[in-house]
Amino acid sequence: MSGSQNIIIELDGVKKSFGAVHALQGVDLTVRGGEALGIVGHNGAGKSTLMHILAGSLSPDTGSISLDAATSDWTYSIGQAHSAGVRTVFQELSLCPNLTVIENTRIMHPEIRGAGWRKRAEEMIFSKLEEVFPGSGIDANDYVDELPIAKRQMVEIARAFTGKDGGPRLVILDEPTSSLDAHMSEQLLSHVRAFVSAGGSCILISHLLNEILTTADRIVVMQDGKVVDERETARFDRHSLVEAMGSVVDEQTGVKVTMSDARTGQSVPIVSSGFHEGMKLEAHHGEIVGLAGLSGHGQTEMLVDIFRNAPRDRSGAGSMALVAGDRQVDGVFPIWSIALNMTVSSLRRFVRFGIINGDEERRLAEDWRGRIGIQTPDLDNNILSLSGGNQQKALFARALGSDAQIILMDDPMRGVDIGTKQEVYAILRNEAAKGRTFLWYTTEMNELEHCDHVYVFRENQIVASLPRNELSEQKVLHASFEGG
Numbered sequence: 201m202s203g204s205q206n207i208i209i210e211l212d213g214v215k216k217s218f219g220a221v222h223a224l225q226g227v228d229l230t231v232r233g234g235e236a237l238g239i240v241g242h243n244g245a246g247k248s249t250l251m252h253i254l255a256g257s258l259s260p261d262t263g264s265i266s267l268d269a270a271t272s273d274w275t276y277s278i279g280q281a282h283s284a285g286v287r288t289v290f291q292e293l294s295l296c297p298n299l300t301v302i303e304n305t306r307i308m309h310p311e312i313r314g315a316g317w318r319k320r321a322e323e324m325i326f327s328k329l330e331e332v333f334p335g336s337g338i339d340a341n342d343y344v345d346e347l348p349i350a351k352r353q354m355v356e357i358a359r360a361f362t363g364k365d366g367g368p369r370l371v372i373l374d375e376p377t378s379s380l381d382a383h384m385s386e387q388l389l390s391h392v393r394a395f396v397s398a399g400g401s402c403i404l405i406s407h408l409l410n411e412i413l414t415t416a417d418r419i420v421v422m423q424d425g426k427v428v429d430e431r432e433t434a435r436f437d438r439h440s441l442v443e444a445m446g447s448v449v450d451e452q453t454g455v456k457v458t459m460s461d462a463r464t465g466q467s468v469p470i471v472s473s474g475f476h477e478g479m480k481l482e483a484h485h486g487e488i489v490g491l492a493g494l495s496g497h498g499q500t501e502m503l504v505d506i507f508r509n510a511p512r513d514r515s516g517a518g519s520m521a522l523v524a525g526d527r528q529v530d531g532v533f534p535i536w537s538i539a540l541n542m543t544v545s546s547l548r549r550f551v552r553f554g555i556i557n558g559d560e561e562r563r564l565a566e567d568w569r570g571r572i573g574i575q576t577p578d579l580d581n582n583i584l585s586l587s588g589g590n591q592q593k594a595l596f597a598r599a600l601g602s603d604a605q606i607i608l609m610d611d612p613m614r615g616v617d618i619g620t621k622q623e624v625y626a627i628l629r630n631e632a633a634k635g636r637t638f639l640w641y642t643t644e645m646n647e648l649e650h651c652d653h654v655y656v657f658r659e660n661q662i663v664a665s666l667p668r669n670e671l672s673e674q675k676v677l678h679a680s681f682e683g684g
Contacts, residue, residue, distance in 0.1 A: 208232060208268065209254065214264075226263070236392060241445060245422040246422055248374055287371045295355060297343075304359065333388070350495040361391070377406065379525065412433075416433050421445055486633065490647070498661065523596055523612040527595055545602040562579075575587075607638045
């Protein structure tokens with residue numbers, strides 16, 4: 201795969217700053233035909249900014265971009281990228297929510313026009329959905345805003361691989377499995393491997409290191425806007441990759457569940473009436489309860505139902521907090537500052553004589569910025585100035601900094617790096633030890649190891665109840681597919 205004749209795109213000394221934040225500090229990067237390039241690094245390392253540069257949606261401040269060895273400098277644009285066969289699936293999805301799957305496909309392919317364009321667009325996207333995610337159950341006439349986040353992500357991914365004359369040359373996937381369960385993720389990664397074997401190229405960004413190690417041919421490690429390591433994948437293992445990333449947490453020292461397998465705590469009355477036909481969900485004080493199973497089988501709906509029916513006091517304050525998985529739709533307030541996004545659930549306790557005590561509010565935000573490692577030079581910056589992973593940390597801070605004793609978490613680790621995950625796991629266990637209760641839906645099988653009890657969902661019902669001493673991946677998968 202060597203030789204300039206095989207280079208699709210090349211970056212030389214690319215820098216990009218946003219005010220005082222130096223997102224990229226002289227990045228060199230080469231992508232060749234017929235390879236899968238993995239890019240890893242902690243939140244704020246510059247990965248997503250780099251992808252926007254490659255997609256043409258951001259221009260570098262300095263440096264050059266070459267397509268097929270033809271230098272473009274910083275006039276590189278979205279149009280040039282698209283014409284060169286470069287497609288990008290961003291971590292924050294870009295589909296138009298008020299349009300159908302067919303209409304979103306047409307936006308990417310303006311050449312589909314004239315009489316019968318809907319049928320041609322439908323055939324294009326449906327065939328690709330079946331190729332990448334067989335049995336997805338997505339109707340091309342569905343409106344995007346009516347699809348759950350996993351299916352929206354599937355549509356965006358499938359759309360990126362569509363095209364005439366063999367489709368795109370380079371597909372950039374930024375945390376593509378963040379909303380997908382294990383089964384869907386493996387479908388995608390199998391397609392990536394087949395696409396690369398047929399001569400296509402992929403850039404894969406993922407915090408799930410096993411995805412990188414089993415899919416990429418070459419791995420680039422980023423820290424603080426720089427490339428700090430680059431090797432063939434065969435020269436990395438999980439330990440050396442974590443070490444190269446500069447993780448401050450040894451992944452082998454993650455939180456281990458040490459409580460008794462018997463449920464002896466006082467019962468917490470959180471049962472969703474909408475799921476009465478299946479098994480009953482119970483949680484106890486100080487317990488971390490996992491919700492498992494294939495994506496879209498009722499886990500999110502149960503959490504939302506529980507949250508909506510939570511008792512509230514006379515001031516309107518509730519006893520529960522929700523960490524949303526779809527942060528752009530249900531999580532962040534996009535026109536607010538980072539600090540206000542973090543403290544909005546706690547403002548009532550800062551009110552004195554009808555006025556919010558700004559100093560107390562600021563102390564809470566600063567405390568949680570330090571505890572959960574939100575990377576920003578100024579908490580007064582807009583929440584959207586943060587990377588996706590850091591936005592998710594702000595949502596954690598909002599919930600954990602509140603007075604809520606029950607925390608509902610809807611697959612909250614989307615786009616969060618491995619070091620931060622370990623820190624959050626430790627915080628959860630520490631808060632549980634103080635009596636807080638967590639209901640945690642996760643699509644990551646290894647996160648269930650941090651739970652005291654796990655309920656498996658299938659077709660909007662709880663089909664298995666697994667205490668800690670009976671939990672295994674095989675039992676979860678069996679219940680997910682066969683109903684226990």
